[in-house]
Amino acid sequence: MSMFTSVIAPSTKYARKARLALSASSAALLAITLLPSVAVAQAWEPVKPVEFLIPAGAGGGADQMARFIQGVITKNKLMKQPMVVVNKSGGAGAEAFLDIKVSNRDPHKLVITLSNLFTTPLGTNIPFNWKEITPISMLALDQFILWVNAESEIKTPAEFIAAVKAGDDRKIKMGGTGSKQEDQIITVAIERLAAPKKITYIPYRGGGEVAVQLVGKHVDSTVNNPIEAVSQWRGNALRALCIFDSKRSTYTSKVTATMAWSDIPTCKEAGMNVEYQMLRGVFAAPGITPAQAAYYVDLFKRVSETADWKEFMEQGAFNQTQMSGDAFKAWLTAAEKTHYDLMKEAGFLAPGK
Amino acid sequence: MEELNALFGGFAVVMTPYNIMLMVIGILLGVIIGVLPGLGGANGVAILLPLTFSMPPTSAIIMLSCLYWGALFGGAITSILFNIPGEPWSVATTFDGHPMAQNGKADEALTIAFTSSFIGALFAVIVITFLAPLVAKFALKFGPAEFFAVQFLTFASFIGMGTGSPFKTIMAMCLGFALAAVGLDTITGQLRMTFDFIVLLKGFGFLVAVIGLFGIGEMLASMEEGLEFKGAQAKLRLDAVLRTWKTLPRYWATYLRSCLVGVWMGITPGGATPASFMSYGLARRFSKSPETFGKGNPEGIVGPETAAHAAGTAALLPMLTLGIPGSPTAAVLLGGLLIWGLQPGPLLFVEKPDFVWGLIASMYLGNLVGLIVVLTCVPAFAAILRVPFSIVAPVIMVVCAVGAYTVNNSMFDVWLMIIFGVMGYVFSKLKYPLAPLVLALVLGDTAESAFRQAMLSSQGSVSIFWANPLVTSIMGLGLVMLFWPAISWLLARFRRHRTPVPV
Numbered sequence: 001m002s003m004f005t006s007v008i009a010p011s012t013k014y015a016r017k018a019r020l021a022l023s024a025s026s027a028a029l030l031a032i033t034l035l036p037s038v039a040v041a042q043a044w045e046p047v048k049p050v051e052f053l054i055p056a057g058a059g060g061g062a063d064q065m066a067r068f069i070q071g072v073i074t075k076n077k078l079m080k081q082p083m084v085v086v087n088k089s090g091g092a093g094a095e096a097f098l099d100i101k102v103s104n105r106d107p108h109k110l111v112i113t114l115s116n117l118f119t120t121p122l123g124t125n126i127p128f129n130w131k132e133i134t135p136i137s138m139l140a141l142d143q144f145i146l147w148v149n150a151e152s153e154i155k156t157p158a159e160f161i162a163a164v165k166a167g168d169d170r171k172i173k174m175g176g177t178g179s180k181q182e183d184q185i186i187t188v189a190i191e192r193l194a195a196p197k198k199i200t201y202i203p204y205r206g207g208g209e210v211a212v213q214l215v216g217k218h219v220d221s222t223v224n225n226p227i228e229a230v231s232q233w234r235g236n237a238l239r240a241l242c243i244f245d246s247k248r249s250t251y252t253s254k255v256t257a258t259m260a261w262s263d264i265p266t267c268k269e270a271g272m273n274v275e276y277q278m279l280r281g282v283f284a285a286p287g288i289t290p291a292q293a294a295y296y297v298d299l300f301k302r303v304s305e306t307a308d309w310k311e312f313m314e315q316g317a318f319n320q321t322q323m324s325g326d327a328f329k330a331w332l333t334a335a336e337k338t339h340y341d342l343m344k345e346a347g348f349l350a351p352g353k
Numbered sequence: 354m355e356e357l358n359a360l361f362g363g364f365a366v367v368m369t370p371y372n373i374m375l376m377v378i379g380i381l382l383g384v385i386i387g388v389l390p391g392l393g394g395a396n397g398v399a400i401l402l403p404l405t406f407s408m409p410p411t412s413a414i415i416m417l418s419c420l421y422w423g424a425l426f427g428g429a430i431t432s433i434l435f436n437i438p439g440e441p442w443s444v445a446t447t448f449d450g451h452p453m454a455q456n457g458k459a460d461e462a463l464t465i466a467f468t469s470s471f472i473g474a475l476f477a478v479i480v481i482t483f484l485a486p487l488v489a490k491f492a493l494k495f496g497p498a499e500f501f502a503v504q505f506l507t508f509a510s511f512i513g514m515g516t517g518s519p520f521k522t523i524m525a526m527c528l529g530f531a532l533a534a535v536g537l538d539t540i541t542g543q544l545r546m547t548f549d550f551i552v553l554l555k556g557f558g559f560l561v562a563v564i565g566l567f568g569i570g571e572m573l574a575s576m577e578e579g580l581e582f583k584g585a586q587a588k589l590r591l592d593a594v595l596r597t598w599k600t601l602p603r604y605w606a607t608y609l610r611s612c613l614v615g616v617w618m619g620i621t622p623g624g625a626t627p628a629s630f631m632s633y634g635l636a637r638r639f640s641k642s643p644e645t646f647g648k649g650n651p652e653g654i655v656g657p658e659t660a661a662h663a664a665g666t667a668a669l670l671p672m673l674t675l676g677i678p679g680s681p682t683a684a685v686l687l688g689g690l691l692i693w694g695l696q697p698g699p700l701l702f703v704e705k706p707d708f709v710w711g712l713i714a715s716m717y718l719g720n721l722v723g724l725i726v727v728l729t730c731v732p733a734f735a736a737i738l739r740v741p742f743s744i745v746a747p748v749i750m751v752v753c754a755v756g757a758y759t760v761n762n763s764m765f766d767v768w769l770m771i772i773f774g775v776m777g778y779v780f781s782k783l784k785y786p787l788a789p790l791v792l793a794l795v796l797g798d799t800a801e802s803a804f805r806q807a808m809l810s811s812q813g814s815v816s817i818f819w820a821n822p823l824v825t826s827i828m829g830l831g832l833v834m835l836f837w838p839a840i841s842w843l844l845a846r847f848r849r850h851r852t853p854v855p856v
Contacts, residue, residue, distance in 0.1 A: 057684075064688040067399070071406040071692060085399070086762055090555020091537050091544060098551055124537075124544055126554075173810055179542030202497070202809050203540055205802070208687070212677045218496030218810070227691070231676045231698020308406075311694065348542075 044291040046081040046108055053086050053100060053111040055093025055120075060177075060206055061142065061225055063087065065280060065312075066112045069300075072308050078299060081108075092116050092178065094126040101132050105287040110136070110296065115182040115278045118339040123180045125350040130336065134284040134293055135328050137300045141277040141319040143249065144186060144223045145264060146241040147233075149214055152221075157242045157265075157272035160221065164194035172199050175210045175219035179203040180348040182278055183210075185339070186223045186244060188346040189274045214238060225278070227316035230255065242267035244276045249317050261317040277319060279335065281328070297324045356483055363710030366411060367718060375416040376715065380723045383423015388431055390439045390564045390756035394424035395681040402689050410693035411711040417689065418669070418712065419719040421682050422474065425625075425665050426727045429466035429658060430734055434459060435749055437568035439756075441559055442625035442661035444791055445633040447567060449646060449653025456649050459735040460593035464728065465654045468601060469608070471724040473663035476612040477619060478716045481670050485702070488620055489674035495621050497806035498817045502827035503618070504800035507627045509834040510634035511792055521785045529793025532557045533801075540805045552765040559795045561757045565770040566787055568753045570777020572746055593735075594728055604655050607636050611656050615663025622671050624680050625664040626795055632660030638837060666716060673697055673709060 052070065056062045063085075070083045088096035093116040100111045111133070121128045146157060154160050164172050174190075176183025184201050191199045202219055204210045207228030214222045214229075215237045222229070223244070232238045234256050242265050243249060249261035267274050282300060284293060303309055304322060313320055323331055343349050367373075386397035398417050405413035428440035433450035446466060453462035480488065495503075512522070535546045536556025547553040611632040618628035636656030637646045646653050668680040676697040678684035690697050695705060702709050737745070757770035780787055811817035819825040833840065 064691055067402055067688055068692050071403040074403050075406050085403075088555075088761065090761075091547075092542065094551075095554050098554075123542055126544075170812060179538075179540055181542065184542075200809060200812065202806050203542075204806070205539060206684075208677050212493065212671075212675050213496065215675070216493035216496060231696045231700065234696070235699030237699065312692075315691070315694075315696075 044107070044289065044295050046079065046295075048108055049082045049084050050079070051084050051086055051109045053088050053096040053109065055088060055096035055111060055116055056114065057087060057089040057206070061227060061316075062112050062114045062280070064227070065139070068308075068312055069112075069303055072303050072306055073299070075308070076302075076306055078302050091124065091126065092120045092181070094120050094124065094128065097121075097128045097133070098126070100283065100285050101128055103285040106285045107288045107292040109285050111283050113279055113281050113283060114142075115185075115339070116178075117279065117281075117283075118336050119181045119185070119343065119348075122340060122343050122353055123348050123350055125352065130283070130332055133286050134288055135324075135332060136282040136284050136293060136296045137324040138279060138281045138322055138328050138331065139300060139304065140280045140313060141321050142225050142280055143317055143319060144182070144244040144276055144278070145226055145229070146190075146244070146267065146272070147211075147214060147222045147224055147229055147238045148220065148241060149217055150237055150239045151217075152239065154221075154241070155239070157267055157270040160241060161190070161194050161272060164191070164197050164199055167197070169196075170198045170200040172221065173219040174199050174201050175204055175213045175222045176201060177204060177207050177210055180343070180346075182276065183223050185342050185346060185348070186274060186276050188348075189276070189342065190272065192345075193272060193274070211238070225316065226261065226318075230315070230317075240264045242270045242272060244274055245319060246275055249319075251314050251317055253314075279332075280318070300324075359706060359710045360482055360714060362706070363712075363714030364718075366707055366711035367415065367714045372412055372415055372715070373718075373722075375412055376419045376719050376722055377726070379416040379419030380423040380426075380719065380726055383420040383425075383723075384427035384430075384727060385423075386420065387424035387427020387429075387439050389759075390431065390437055390560065390568065390753060392756065392759055393440060393560065393681075394421050395685050396759070397424060398682055398685045398689075402685065402692075405689065406692065410690075410695055411708050413689065413693060414686065414708070414712050415715040415719070417686055418715060419723070421665065421686075422716075422719050422723045424682075425474075425662050426467060426470055426723050428661075429470065430463065430727075433462045433466060433654075434734065434737060435568065436571040437749070437753065438563055441563065441795055442629045442657070442665070444563060444567070444626075444788075444795075445629040445657035445661075446654055448633065448657075448788065449648070449650050451571075452647065452649035453651070453654070454738065458649070459738055460731050461597045461651070462649075462654060463731045463734055464594050464597040465601070465651050466658045467724060467727045467731070468598065469611075469655045469658035470662040471720055472608060473612055473615050473659035473661070474666045474716070474720045476659075477616050477663040477666035478713065478720070480616050480667065481716070482713055485670060485674060488670060489699075492620050492622070492671045492675060492677070494823055497803050497810060498820065498824045499827065500621075500623075501800060501803035501807050502818065502824050502831065503621065503623050504627070504796055504803060506827055506831040506834065507623075507631045507634075507796060508792070508800070509831040510631050510638065511789070512835060518784075522789050525780070525785050525787070526789040526793045529790040530797045532562070532790075533794050533797030539802050540809075552763070555761060556798075557769070557794065558760050558766060559791075560760050561766045561770050562773050562794055563791060564753050564757050565773025566777035566780070566791065568749065569770060569774025570781060570787075572749060573774060573778040574781060575742065575746070593731060600651070601655075604652055606639070607652050607655050608659055610635055610639070611659035612663050615660035616667045618660070619664035619667025619680075620670055622668055622677060622680065622683075623664070624668065625661040628664035629657035629661040630792055630796075632656040634834075638834070666720075669712075669716075673701055673712075674699060 052066055054063050054066050066085050070085050073079050073083055096111050100109055103109045117130050148154050154163055174187045187201045207224055210222050211224050211229040211232050213219050215232050244267050251261040254260050386392045397420055428443035429446050431437045431439045432443040432447040433454050436447050436451040438444045438447055450462045538545050614632045615628045633656045636652050637643050668683045671677045672683045672687050678687050754767050757766045807817050818828050
């Protein structure tokens, strides 16, 4: 419900935000006074502005999240030093990753990641691997949904596969963001269910553009992130077929007139056995001290406790799984293997990988 | 009528002292950002964005959109005075704006630029006010083939512009395409022409190239010619604004054409940069004296400035109604909307009428405030040219270097800027035109992706470029533009054969 109340009555929303922010900061204060020994022994704080690199262009999903985090930190005064957001999108994000890789032991540099953390080095032979930098936290997992135009005859994932199988080869067009990245990896996974027929994948620059191309019927389907397509969905221009997660979304408030995120079936239960989620995480430079890493783990924990963050998560239907430390490293190792396998099968690996 | 009511509701929202104050702050910051090359509207908005999270969304967007208008105004100043385009869409303004300044008419050139910007924006806002829903639907008709057709039309309306050798034009354009191709190929996801140099991953930044080619190149040329600004002797006349205004109505046809081009390119979303180039090309093509272009023809300022501002303003429409940004700045504003808890898209007009109409009302007011601010400063801006070259030149060099660095926070870009500067100097010595190179550099990448997306979706059949009336007519227009010299020559011959018969 909160989404709708906030749409109708902005003034109450702000009042509630302010109250919650206040209570969150007083809770943090309490935590610090309760644990004096830990805080004194390991205290480290940034002593100059912290640079937050984005391995993608301005206006995209990672960019929105990074700038949102910057806003939350500024508004709630979670850090004494300012945070500076810098886009380094060159070479599908390689520019940002290589920048942080060479900033050895610099504790004032962070990078937000998306799937290109794995796909860019695997697909282009750029000398980079996530193990060369310091993992901080997983902030959330971003979802993918199979969308078709609202006027399409395809109503379920099974019908989608049937349509690919029944039509001429490459007749069904899938629009997506970038090439040999997450959207195309999912497309190839779907394609395998309809073998030997193929899907034509058309790469665009940004997710918002992809959603509009689907509304204009220039492509037949997309696998947009929820936040990229939600406004068109609410405007009854798109139809959501299924979500590529193992479980349905936990957000039960109505988004369109009749449906909530939780009403979208998982692709697996609807007869399309494909699962994929995208990491939204934060990494720091190699060689930073444990105290420095601990500071940032705590910082992002406090960010995720704010009311603003929770609202942002719901708006984009994010999976709110959070991790840090060894659990996060284990997750990353597994995710890298998955990407390697998926990209190997699709033939997307760079020569020599 | 319904729209008028809503609009006046919007004015009521905007007309608070707080909002007006934010508006003026936004315009002033925007002008500064527009003047500094490299910083750019998108960066300026992005830097200020987090500061606005504690403001009400309407006030926040008023300030940020005013910053955007300010940047659009400001981009013209350095283009005209120093031949340094602060923003990509100001490149076309330098072609005639700078020669005018060199002829001692800097004040007139600035007045023309600012007034044209205002007229373009006003036209676009009126279109947004009354035709928003209709126009939004039109943007949906643009797929890859249509986008390519638009790019083709831009190139076609610009080609054959140079008075020099057509072979030199083609060479310059090819070099531009080659530079644009460096970096990641978005269609295959592979790196191209980076030769394993990590600094080349991101390709050649348009702004870095332009700052070097135009700004540094111009400085080098000025140094050779005797360490002073041409046009420095210009008298400062305070009546410049009124005097110039009297001359403007005669360019009504250029205004109308540029407004239409600008609004169209803003909505589709082609963006302000192609709009300014296309409009300059058209102004020259339809002019009675095309040979005066590039030497200080006022129409050469009217065209690109009107179109760029119309496009920049119209670009906010697809952002609000469809959630697709029509320009990089609009993309950052779009992120802002989401963060303020607003969902751009078909329902925004219904759910948040206060916000939408407040924003539209602020476009009228913001542009008016902007025009007044920049026009009052015209004598001051023009006076900069009277400062001795030996003082201004180092300042400009530093500002250029800082600008080039800011684009990507990369020192390599500063070296690149100097290399481009030398290249710009050599180009002008050898009489190679810079405009085609810049055009190819800025549009080459997007034109290439649009073409290849179209080819993918038609599975390799070129018939997609005449598959529907819309794309056919744009391509047709492009072909007419491309072959216009040949066509006009044929027409002239045809007439000559016909008329002199009765002897």
